[in-house]
Amino acid sequence: MSKHDTPGEARCPGPSTREIILADGDNAPDALVEEAYTFLGDEDIPFSRYTSQEMYQQEIDHMWSRTWQWACREEHVPNPGDYYTYDVGPYSALIIRDSDGKLCAYINSCPHRGMQFCNAGEQGRGKQFIRCPFHGMSWHLDGSLREIPCRWDFPHIKEDNFNLTGIPVGTWGGFVFVNFDPQAGPLQDYLEVLPRHFAHWPLQDRYVALHMHKLLPGNWKMCLEAFLEAYHVMATHPEGLRTAGDANAQYDIFGDNVSRFVHTVGYPSPHLPKPLTQPELFAALGHAAEDLPEGAGARQQHADLQRSALGAQMGVDLSGYSNSEMLDSIEYYLFPNACFFPGISIPLIYRFRPVDVDHCVHEILMLKPKPAAGQVPPPAEVINLGIEDSYTAVSEFAATGLAYVLDQDTENFHRQRAGIKAAVKTGQTLGNYQEARIRNLHRTLDKYLSHSQSPGA
Ligand code: FES
Ligand SMILES: [Fe+2]
Helix, strand or coil, rough: CCCHHHHCCCCCCCCCCHHHHHHHHCCCCCCHCCCCCEEEECEEEEHHHHCCCCHHEEEEEEEECCEEEEEEEHHHHCCCCCCCEEEEEEEEEEECCCCCEEEEEEEEECCCCCCCCCCCCCCCCCCCCCEEECCEEEECCCEEEECCHHHHHHCCCCCHHHHCCCEEEEEEEEEEEEEECCCCCCCCHHHHCHHHHHCCCHHHHHHEEEEEEEECCCCCHHHHHHCCCCCCHHHHHHHHHHEEEECEEEEEEECCEEEEECEEEECCCCCCCCCCCCHHHHHHCCEEECCCCCCCHHHHHHHHHHHHHHHHCCCCCHHHHHHHHHHHCEEEECCCEEEEEECCCCCEEEEEEEEECCCCEEEEEEEECCCCCCCCCCCCCCCCCCECCHHHHCHHHHHHHHHHHHHHHHHHHHHHHHHHHHCCEEEECCCCCCCCCHHHHHHHHHHHHHHHCCCCC
């Protein structure tokens, strides 16, 4: 069998992402030129996985209840008594720093009659203790019982068995993670290659410059999956072809939980019928073609200009970042629902949370490097966008050019959701390489649905 006939081994003709990054010759971190792809099969993925109420409920019962999910950033809860609530499906956690500064996470439900201590998404500062708003029972920040009004009426409550229910909590990259499974394995194991790769990109040294929630008309997996491949660039973002390496993007599967794509920016698409000259490429990147010095490469020159412009804007020295880190779309996905982009021009964090089988919330953070001097801005307030709102309604986001691209992505969702429901064919047929991350998501999901214990536990 020739290499081309071996499933999963065929690649787009022309330079690979890895070759483009190596040709930059600027010592991109080893993590960026690592490759990790395994063929995972080519069977159709049933459309019912996006439409079935039963499937949705199984995910709630067996997956969302047992996976590590980031809940907030550490800077949302910097001091004792600072708190943040995180909700997914029916699950709700209250993250709070105790009086020793230790991060704690409790089930956000009063042991008395189930009242939530805080509303979904609520955050605040400096609680001295956790008091239920219904009848006023209260607990210390370490979860131990503090007070029961009319204590005489509850002789059957023993001091030490009426504490708040704690759940596992951990941190990585400035994110606070929780897991609703008391038996969860360690976060560090769950993160697979992320700690090693992100040693180059310490997200804990960044701050939340922008924070948005947008309701989307689709199952959480359908919406998330639109962001796991660059195959759609040609049809959904055709204007990007002049500057984006789409069909030659690199896809990596590092394990059950972590996958990655890297697609180059400042390198034209293999789909273009005729290669661009360097001045044409430079113009497509938003500059005047005649400003490209004789003999200079457009990708290099564009990266240099970005280093100085963004460096000045952010108040940081970006000279140590390679062209790829400066420009490329580098996206790590962590099962089940989070994406981390370490690049400087595209410093996004996404997550997708189910609302019901047909809707989810897309949450976006822009994480920018902390300025070298002066005050670090406080985390940005959440901006809520409705299902028909454009991402361009957020002026700061519109200014990046990314908002328009996300509108193109999400405008597909009404039609994809309807088409999935209208399908007579029973499932979707994925590309072996470019859509392998989607297959890996379903493979990992199945491990949760078919095990009564967490995979790997
Ligand atoms: S429900 Fe919380 S004190 Fe009654
Ligand atoms: Fe897209």
